[in-house]
Amino acid sequence: MIRTPTNTGWIEVIAGCMFSGKTEELIRRVRRAQYGRQPVVVFKPRIDDRYSLDSVGSHSGTKLLCVQIDRAAEIRELAGAAQVVGIDEAQFLEDELVEVCEDLANAGKRVIVAGLDLDYKGNPFGPMPMLLCRAEYIQKALAVCVICGNPADRSQRLVASKDTVLVGEADSYEARCRLHWDPEGAEGQQQRLPFGPNLAERLSK
Numbered sequence: 001m002i003r004t005p006t007n008t009g010w011i012e013v014i015a016g017c018m019f020s021g022k023t024e025e026l027i028r029r030v031r032r033a034q035y036g037r038q039p040v041v042v043f044k045p046r047i048d049d050r051y052s053l054d055s056v057g058s059h060s061g062t063k064l065l066c067v068q069i070d071r072a073a074e075i076r077e078l079a080g081a082a083q084v085v086g087i088d089e090a091q092f093l094e095d096e097l098v099e100v101c102e103d104l105a106n107a108g109k110r111v112i113v114a115g116l117d118l119d120y121k122g123n124p125f126g127p128m129p130m131l132l133c134r135a136e137y138i139q140k141a142l143a144v145c146v147i148c149g150n151p152a153d154r155s156q157r158l159v160a161s162k163d164t165v166l167v168g169e170a171d172s173y174e175a176r177c178r179l180h181w182d183p184e185g186a187e188g189q190q191q192r193l194p195f196g197p198n199l200a201e202r203l204s205k
Contacts, residue, residue: 016141090115143175
Protein backbone atom coordinates (compact mmCIF):
# COMPACT_ATOMS: atom_id res chain seq x y z
CA MET A 1 0.00 0.00 0.00
CA ILE A 2 1.37 3.42 -0.99
CA ARG A 3 1.17 5.96 1.80
CA THR A 4 0.27 9.55 0.99
CA PRO A 5 2.29 12.20 2.84
CA THR A 6 0.48 14.31 5.43
CA ASN A 7 1.13 17.90 6.46
CA THR A 8 3.54 18.39 3.57
CA GLY A 9 3.62 18.75 -0.19
CA TRP A 10 5.13 16.40 -2.74
CA ILE A 11 5.96 15.92 -6.42
CA GLU A 12 4.49 13.31 -8.75
CA VAL A 13 5.95 12.76 -12.23
CA ILE A 14 4.19 10.95 -15.07
CA ALA A 15 6.78 10.28 -17.79
CA GLY A 16 6.72 8.40 -21.06
CA CYS A 17 6.68 8.58 -24.85
CA MET A 18 4.06 9.98 -27.21
CA PHE A 19 0.62 8.31 -27.03
CA SER A 20 1.31 6.69 -23.66
CA GLY A 21 -1.54 8.46 -21.83
CA LYS A 22 0.52 10.92 -19.77
CA THR A 23 -1.89 13.84 -20.10
CA GLU A 24 -4.91 11.59 -19.60
CA GLU A 25 -3.41 10.36 -16.33
CA LEU A 26 -2.65 13.91 -15.20
CA ILE A 27 -6.25 14.91 -15.95
CA ARG A 28 -7.54 11.88 -14.04
CA ARG A 29 -5.54 12.79 -10.94
CA VAL A 30 -6.52 16.45 -11.06
CA ARG A 31 -10.21 15.62 -11.47
CA ARG A 32 -10.09 13.32 -8.46
CA ALA A 33 -8.70 16.24 -6.48
CA GLN A 34 -11.55 18.41 -7.78
CA TYR A 35 -14.08 15.80 -6.67
CA GLY A 36 -12.49 16.10 -3.23
CA ARG A 37 -13.10 19.87 -3.39
CA GLN A 38 -9.41 20.69 -3.38
CA PRO A 39 -8.38 23.94 -5.13
CA VAL A 40 -6.51 23.04 -8.32
CA VAL A 41 -4.75 24.83 -11.14
CA VAL A 42 -3.16 23.34 -14.27
CA PHE A 43 -0.45 24.87 -16.45
CA LYS A 44 0.96 24.14 -19.88
CA PRO A 45 3.62 25.82 -22.08
CA ARG A 46 2.19 28.27 -24.58
CA ILE A 47 4.01 26.45 -27.40
CA ASP A 48 1.57 23.54 -27.05
CA ASP A 49 -1.49 24.75 -28.97
CA ARG A 50 -2.56 21.43 -30.49
CA TYR A 51 -6.00 21.11 -28.91
CA SER A 52 -6.95 24.37 -27.25
CA LEU A 53 -5.38 27.56 -25.97
CA ASP A 54 -7.07 27.29 -22.58
CA SER A 55 -7.06 23.53 -22.01
CA VAL A 56 -4.74 20.58 -21.71
CA GLY A 57 -5.96 17.78 -23.92
CA SER A 58 -5.21 14.09 -24.37
CA HIS A 59 -5.12 12.27 -27.71
CA SER A 60 -8.40 10.60 -26.70
CA GLY A 61 -10.13 13.99 -26.55
CA THR A 62 -10.24 14.47 -22.78
CA LYS A 63 -9.71 18.12 -21.80
CA LEU A 64 -9.17 20.19 -18.69
CA LEU A 65 -9.01 23.96 -18.33
CA CYS A 66 -5.50 25.32 -17.84
CA VAL A 67 -3.34 28.44 -17.75
CA GLN A 68 -0.78 28.99 -20.52
CA ILE A 69 2.69 30.08 -19.51
CA ASP A 70 5.89 31.11 -21.26
CA ARG A 71 8.29 30.46 -18.38
CA ALA A 72 8.32 28.12 -15.40
CA ALA A 73 8.79 31.05 -13.00
CA GLU A 74 5.24 32.23 -13.77
CA ILE A 75 3.85 29.19 -11.97
CA ARG A 76 4.93 30.43 -8.54
CA GLU A 77 2.72 33.52 -8.66
CA LEU A 78 -0.15 32.02 -10.62
CA ALA A 79 -0.47 28.93 -8.42
CA GLY A 80 -1.98 31.14 -5.73
CA ALA A 81 -3.94 29.22 -3.10
CA ALA A 82 -4.22 26.04 -5.17
CA GLN A 83 -3.61 22.90 -3.17
CA VAL A 84 -2.94 20.81 -6.27
CA VAL A 85 -0.81 22.10 -9.16
CA GLY A 86 -0.73 20.25 -12.48
CA ILE A 87 1.91 20.89 -15.15
CA ASP A 88 1.58 19.27 -18.58
CA GLU A 89 4.20 18.98 -21.36
CA ALA A 90 6.89 19.84 -18.82
CA GLN A 91 9.69 18.94 -21.25
CA PHE A 92 9.06 22.22 -23.11
CA LEU A 93 9.85 24.34 -20.05
CA GLU A 94 13.31 25.44 -18.92
CA ASP A 95 15.34 23.81 -16.14
CA GLU A 96 14.03 26.36 -13.61
CA LEU A 97 10.89 24.20 -13.46
CA VAL A 98 12.72 21.86 -11.09
CA GLU A 99 13.27 24.62 -8.53
CA VAL A 100 9.70 25.85 -9.01
CA CYS A 101 8.27 22.40 -8.30
CA GLU A 102 10.50 22.04 -5.24
CA ASP A 103 9.31 25.41 -3.92
CA LEU A 104 5.66 24.49 -4.45
CA ALA A 105 6.08 21.12 -2.72
CA ASN A 106 7.96 22.75 0.16
CA ALA A 107 5.04 25.15 0.49
CA GLY A 108 2.72 22.20 1.08
CA LYS A 109 1.29 21.76 -2.42
CA ARG A 110 0.80 18.55 -4.35
CA VAL A 111 2.58 18.97 -7.69
CA ILE A 112 1.67 16.67 -10.60
CA VAL A 113 3.97 16.89 -13.62
CA ALA A 114 3.56 15.10 -16.96
CA GLY A 115 5.99 15.10 -19.86
CA LEU A 116 8.19 13.27 -22.33
CA ASP A 117 11.22 11.79 -20.61
CA LEU A 118 13.08 11.28 -23.93
CA ASP A 119 13.27 13.39 -27.09
CA TYR A 120 13.02 11.88 -30.58
CA LYS A 121 16.73 10.99 -30.48
CA GLY A 122 16.33 9.10 -27.22
CA ASN A 123 18.08 11.72 -25.10
CA PRO A 124 16.77 13.02 -21.74
CA PHE A 125 14.35 15.84 -22.48
CA GLY A 126 14.51 19.24 -20.78
CA PRO A 127 13.96 19.32 -17.01
CA MET A 128 12.33 15.88 -16.90
CA PRO A 129 15.42 13.86 -15.79
CA MET A 130 16.00 16.08 -12.75
CA LEU A 131 12.30 16.08 -11.90
CA LEU A 132 12.35 12.28 -11.92
CA CYS A 133 15.20 12.42 -9.40
CA ARG A 134 13.39 14.85 -7.10
CA ALA A 135 9.88 13.35 -7.20
CA GLU A 136 8.34 11.28 -4.40
CA TYR A 137 6.19 9.37 -6.90
CA ILE A 138 7.05 8.33 -10.46
CA GLN A 139 4.93 6.60 -13.11
CA LYS A 140 6.51 5.40 -16.35
CA ALA A 141 3.71 5.37 -18.93
CA LEU A 142 4.08 2.99 -21.87
CA ALA A 143 2.33 3.12 -25.24
CA VAL A 144 1.85 0.33 -27.80
CA CYS A 145 4.34 -0.06 -30.64
CA VAL A 146 2.52 0.55 -33.93
CA ILE A 147 4.74 -2.02 -35.67
CA CYS A 148 4.65 -5.07 -33.40
CA GLY A 149 2.35 -4.30 -30.47
CA ASN A 150 5.11 -4.51 -27.85
CA PRO A 151 5.24 -1.99 -25.00
CA ALA A 152 6.59 1.25 -26.46
CA ASP A 153 8.66 3.81 -24.59
CA ARG A 154 10.07 5.86 -27.50
CA SER A 155 8.71 8.49 -29.86
CA GLN A 156 9.48 7.89 -33.54
CA ARG A 157 9.55 11.12 -35.51
CA LEU A 158 7.98 10.76 -38.95
CA VAL A 159 8.99 14.08 -40.46
CA ALA A 160 12.40 15.26 -41.60
CA SER A 161 13.27 17.83 -38.95
CA LYS A 162 16.31 18.05 -36.71
CA ASP A 163 14.71 20.47 -34.26
CA THR A 164 14.55 19.00 -30.77
CA VAL A 165 11.23 20.74 -30.13
CA LEU A 166 8.62 19.91 -32.74
CA VAL A 167 5.03 19.94 -31.49
CA GLY A 168 2.97 17.36 -33.35
CA GLU A 169 0.48 14.51 -33.24
CA ALA A 170 -0.03 11.26 -35.15
CA ASP A 171 1.07 12.89 -38.41
CA SER A 172 4.48 13.64 -36.90
CA TYR A 173 5.13 10.87 -34.37
CA GLU A 174 4.50 7.21 -33.65
CA ALA A 175 5.04 5.16 -30.52
CA ARG A 176 7.77 2.54 -31.01
CA CYS A 177 9.41 -0.18 -28.96
CA ARG A 178 13.17 -0.51 -28.57
CA LEU A 179 13.44 -2.86 -31.56
CA HIS A 180 11.49 -0.77 -34.05
CA TRP A 181 12.63 2.70 -33.03
CA ASP A 182 15.20 4.40 -35.27
CA PRO A 183 16.26 7.96 -34.42
CA GLU A 184 18.05 8.24 -37.77
CA GLY A 185 15.21 7.03 -39.95
CA ALA A 186 12.77 9.95 -39.80
CA GLU A 187 13.07 10.87 -43.48
CA GLY A 188 11.82 7.48 -44.59
CA GLN A 189 9.15 6.95 -41.98
CA GLN A 190 6.30 8.20 -44.17
CA GLN A 191 6.38 4.77 -45.84
CA ARG A 192 5.76 3.24 -42.37
CA LEU A 193 8.62 0.77 -42.73
CA PRO A 194 8.98 -1.81 -39.94
CA PHE A 195 12.10 0.12 -38.97
CA GLY A 196 14.31 2.79 -40.47
CA PRO A 197 16.91 1.80 -43.10
CA ASN A 198 19.85 2.51 -40.82
CA LEU A 199 18.53 0.25 -38.08
CA ALA A 200 17.59 -2.43 -40.61
CA GLU A 201 21.15 -2.44 -41.93
CA ARG A 202 22.59 -2.75 -38.43
CA LEU A 203 20.30 -5.63 -37.50
CA SER A 204 21.19 -7.55 -40.67
CA LYS A 205 24.89 -7.59 -39.82
